[in-house]
Amino acid sequence: xxxxxxxxxxxxxxxxxxxxxxxxxxxxxxxxxxxxxxxxxxxxxxxxxxxxxxxxxxxxxxxxxxxxxxxxxxxxxxxxxxxxxxxxxxxxxxxxxxxxxxxxxxxxxxxxxxxxxxxxxxxxxxxxxxxxxxxxxxxxxxxxxxxxxxxxxxxxxxxxxxxxxxxxxxxxxxxxxxxxxxxxxxxxxxxxxxxxxxxxxxxxxxxxxxxxxxxxxxxxxxxxxxxxxxxxxxxxxxxxxxxxxxxxxxxxxxxxxxxxxxxxxxxxxxxxxxxxxxxxx
Numbered sequence: 513x514x515x516x517x518x519x520x521x522x523x524x525x526x527x528x529x530x531x532x533x534x535x536x537x538x539x540x541x542x543x544x545x546x547x548x549x550x551x552x553x554x555x556x557x558x559x560x561x562x563x564x565x566x567x568x569x570x571x572x573x574x575x576x577x578x579x580x581x582x583x584x585x586x587x588x589x590x591x592x593x594x595x596x597x598x599x600x601x602x603x604x605x606x607x608x609x610x611x612x613x614x615x616x617x618x619x620x621x622x623x624x625x626x627x628x629x630x631x632x633x634x635x636x637x638x639x640x641x642x643x644x645x646x647x648x649x650x651x652x653x654x655x656x657x658x659x660x661x662x663x664x665x666x667x668x669x670x671x672x673x674x675x676x677x678x679x680x681x682x683x684x685x686x687x688x689x690x691x692x693x694x695x696x697x698x699x700x701x702x703x704x705x706x707x708x709x710x711x712x713x714x715x716x717x718x719x720x721x722x723x724x725x726x727x728x729x730x731x732x733x734x735x736x737x738x739x740x741x742x743x744x745x746x747x748x749x750x751x752x753x754x755x756x757x758x759x760x761x762x763x764x765x766x767x768x769x770x771x772x773x774x775x776x777x778x779x780x781x782x783x784x785x786x787x788x789x790x791x792x793x
Contacts, residue, residue, distance in 0.1 A: 520547060520548070520551045520588050520589060520669070521548070521551050521588075522548065522550040522551050523586070524551075524586055524587065524588040525550075525551045525552060525553050525585070525587055525588065526542070526547065526551060526552050526553070526587065526588060526589045526590075526591065527553045527554075527555065527581070527585070527587040527589070527590050527591070527609075528552065528553070528554045528555070528591045528593060529555045529556075529578075529590065529591065529592050529593065529594060529602055530555075530556060530591075530592065530593035530594035530595075530598075531554045531556040531562035531565060531566065531574075531593070532556075532562075532565075532593065533565070533645070533648065534593055534619065534643065534645065534647065534648075535556075535591070535593030535619075536562065536565030536566050537645075537647045537648035537652075537677060538591070538593065538619075538643070538647060538673070538676065538677050539552065539554070539565075539566050539569075540565075540566060540568070541647070541650060541676030541677040542673060542676050543566075543568050543569075544676070545672070545675075545676040549568065549569055549570070549573065550573075552569060552573055553573060553575065553581060553582075553585070553587070554566070554569070554573055554574045554575065555575050555576075555577065555578055555580075555581065556574065556575075556576070557576055557577065559574050559575070559576045562574055577605070578605045578606075578609060579605075581609070584610060585609065585610065586610050586611075586613065586614070587609065587611065587614045588613075588614065588615065588669075589614065589615050589616075589617055589669070589670075589673070590606075590609075590611060590614050590615070590616050590617070591617050591619070591673075592616060592617065592618040592619065592620060593619050593620075594620060595620065596620045596621050596622050596623055596791050599618075599620050599623050599627075603631040603632070606631075606632065611636075614636075614637070615637045615638075615639065615662060615666050615669075615670070616628060616632070616636060616637065616638045616639065617638075617639045617641060617656075617670055617673065618638065618639070618640050618641065619641050619642065619643055621642065621693050621697060621788055621791055622690075622693070622788050622789070622790070622791025622792045623640070623791070623792070624640065624686065624689075624792050625638055625640055625657070625659045625686055627792070628640075628659075629659070635661060636659075636661060637658075637659065637661040637662045637663075637666060638658070638659045638661070638662070639656055639657070639658045639659075639662055639666075639667070639670050640656060640657055640658075640686065640689060641654050641655065641656035641670070641674060642654060642655050642656070642689060642692050642693050642696070642697045643674065643677060643678070643697075644696050644697050644698075644699060644700055645700045646678065646700060647677035647678055648677075650676075650677055650678060651678055652677045652678030652679070653678050653679040653680070653681070653696050654674040654677070654678065654679070654680050654681070655680075655681045655682070655683055655688075655689070655692040655696070656670060656671075656674060656680070656681075656682055656683075657682065657683050657684065657685070657686045657688075657689060658670070658682075667682070689788075690785045690786075690788040690789050690792075691781075691785050693784065693785070693788040694781045694782070694784035694785035694788060695781060697788075698784045702777070702780065703732060703736075706732060707725075707728045707729050707732050708728075710724075710727075710728035710731070710732070711724045711725040711727075711728040711729075712724075714727060714728065750764075
């Protein structure tokens with residue numbers, strides 16, 4: 513899909529509420545993708561920190577609170593990039609904005625379409641999305657679902673916004689979003705912990721820690737890049753590097769045991785999914 517944001521203009525800007533690491537990464541991607549700098553307004557109580565994350569924008573684009581936004585602003589998109597625990601507070605300030613025609617795009621884990629309907633009314637156009645942290649380097653993946661008030665054209669713009677920071681998938685069944693959160697939203701942390709575990713295991717068998725950390729990090733990042741570029745799936749690639757009775761097979765016999773990585777990962781992802789459901793409101 514071509515990145516096209518013609519409907520987002522200085523007269524009908526994109527307002528980003530929350531410019532932390534994820535919000536800042538997404539904003540950088542939008543600017544690189546062609547979004548006009550004058551068509552962006554950023555609301556973040558930590559204004560200086562937000563400005564440091566996105567030095568491409570002038571200070572006039574940043575506001576510490578919604579009351580500081582220009583009078584009668586009519587946003588085309590309102591991006592809710594705050595932590596789930598802060599969303600109730602955000603809901604209290606939205607009525608001060610003219611947002612009858614605004615599309616609300618939330619990236620807060622666990623906050624359902626029903627939650628926004630209760631706080632803003634049944635007639636608001638709301639999209640719920642779950643990106644992940646590799647968005648910071650344009651390698652994220654986002655999954656989104658939309659309520660019945662979002663038009664096809666608005667979904668296309670949403671797709672373009674999310675495409676600026678990586679791959680995008682859409683689901684019609686919102687119930688899948690908790691599983692998405694568990695697999696891809698939280699997933700980068702699982703991979704980082706894998707690197708930690710590999711490095712610690714290498715140190716335990718005699719490698720200097722700095723060398724073991726480097727070996728583990730490059731192995732995981734290189735394997736990920738190979739998987740992304742290959743036409744083969746992960747199972748086939750794994751089999752291709754596993755020689756019969758070799759060193760890799762010896763390790764996989766442990767990792768693929770009934771009590772091995774597969775079972776641990778299923779437990780971990782289920783725990784993340786259940787926590788996502790608990791966060792729902």
